[in-house]
Amino acid sequence: MSYKVLSAEVIHETNTFNIHPTTLQEFEDRFLLDGPQAIAARGDQNTELAGLLDVGRDYGWDITHTISAAAGPGGVVTRDAFDTLTLPLIMAAKSDWDGIFLMLHGAMVTDFHDDGEAEILRRVRAVVGPDMPIAVTLDPHANVTQAMCDLAQILISYTTYPHVDIRATGRRTAEVLHRTMSGDIHPVTLRAHRPMLEEANGGRTDLGPMIERHALARAFEARKGVYAISINGAFPCADIADVGPTVLITCDGDTRPHRQIAETLADDIWAHRHDALNTYLSSVEAADIAKTWAVGAGPLVIADYADNPGAGAYGDGTNLLAALIDAGVQNACFGPMIDPDAAAFLNNQTIGAKVTLDIGGATAPDIGGGPLRVTGTVKWTGDGRVVGSGPMMQGLTRDFGATAVIDVDGIEILIVTLPHQMLDLNQFETFGIDPVLKSVVALKSMQHFRAAFTPIAGRIIVCDSGALCTLDYGSLGYKNVRRPMFPLD
Secondary structure, three states: OOOEEEEEEEEOEEOOOOOOOEOHHHHHHHEEEEHHHHHHHHOOOOOHHHHHHHHHHHHOOEEEEEEEEEOOOEOOEOHHHHHHHHHHHHHHOOOOOOEEEEEEOOEOOEOOOOOHHHHHHHHHHHHHOOOOOEEEEEOOOOOOOHHHHHHOOEEEEOOOOOOOOHHHHHHHHHHHHHHHHOOOOOOEEEEEEOOEOOOOOOOOOOOOHHHHHHHHHHHHOOOOOEEEEEEEOOOOOOOOOOOOOEEEEEEOOOHHHHHHHHHHHHHHHHHOOOOOOOOEEOHHHHHHHHHOOOOOOOOEEEEEHHHOHHHOOOOOOOHHHHHHHHOOOOOEEEEEEEOHHHHHHHOOOOOOOEEEEEEOOOOOHHHHOOOEEEEEEEEEEEEEEEEEOOOOOEOOEEEEEEEEEEEEOOEEEEEEOOOOOOOOOHHHHOOOOOHHHOOEEEEOOOOOOHHHHHHHOOEEEEEOOOOOOOOOHHHOOOOOOOOOOEOOO
16 A cells, blocks of 8 residues: 655754854755755755655655755744744645654754744644654654654654764654554654753764663564664753653553663663763863874874854854964864854955954854964865765765865864864865875864764864863753753752
């Protein structure tokens, strides 16, 4: 039997401490595509949509994809943007469907509701009723609420961080949806939660305790009535009541043993709450290591964890860059520095020109480093469109907007207009920077960079530059989280 399936993708990870609201423009800057456009651009890449289409072809589904939209992590989503993006889905839901497949993040906060994903699901349920099978894919940095679990039968998160299994998760979720539509299973999703801002390592899966947890989860999935177990590290930069790590079990039958599985895994997250894998260096400490790094040993990769645009930081912090310049580090690259004014200025200069200008530090100079006056040589200017080549971005397009490269005392600085974290070698190579040949590669990212940069790195170190995504959570001023909350209390 061919099933009619409605799908939509609306993605945002909301940093509630970011002062800039996320408007429709921010979605247009990242991607805002109607159904056919989305299938053409994202239908055969590392995306949930590709996974859905794979399964749909296998079973002969009639799939109507309404919209794919994502904005870079940032401040709360405005009501206008939310209403505009969800309207095509809600209108389409009024037709007859056998199931609905939603690609969400799980950490969206709007200016009128703390639980953006639950609000999407409420609007859909108001149209299709309580029984329609709804499957949802999630990022493992979701802050999953009980309301989300009450409103959708199937919620399944990626299992890797860096997220290299997004397409596979789409396939997995679609298979469970197929069994549900056929009446073979009647799933619900159970939730276990712990009062922590995040799992100790943010859900990192390249090493550490999440490897064993996922191995246990896969073993538990062999049990009768268990269809998927998702372990979510949470997104801590959300000052909402339901922040924190969760374990989800999509299952049916007698739920009591299934709930015990969820609680067991959640207990393990709590028991290891102090066991962080990263050592977080100051900017000066990182620069001190960089200035003595041996040439030819493979690049020293420095991740500016706290200024990661991929978690809603402003990406214009200068503390690490200033420390590298002060330390006299040579044969290095740094990026991205998000500074539209500097990018525009440099795009009006000639290649080879020597210029003096202020870069970065405009948004919140007190937490990431203020504007930095530099003198350097313009190396590259132009459009910031990048097609990825690595495990996460292969074939996908990102756009930095107007982009420039300036060489300051032996450090090539990538200055861009639109915020994106660094997670693909092409995000340097496209603009004439070869990270493989550098002694030091400094980049703004937390964990995703590892998928592409670990193979070239001689060593990786992590820096907390004091920017918006600092590990000093007490400095952020949480007001809405439930207390007590680790590590605040």
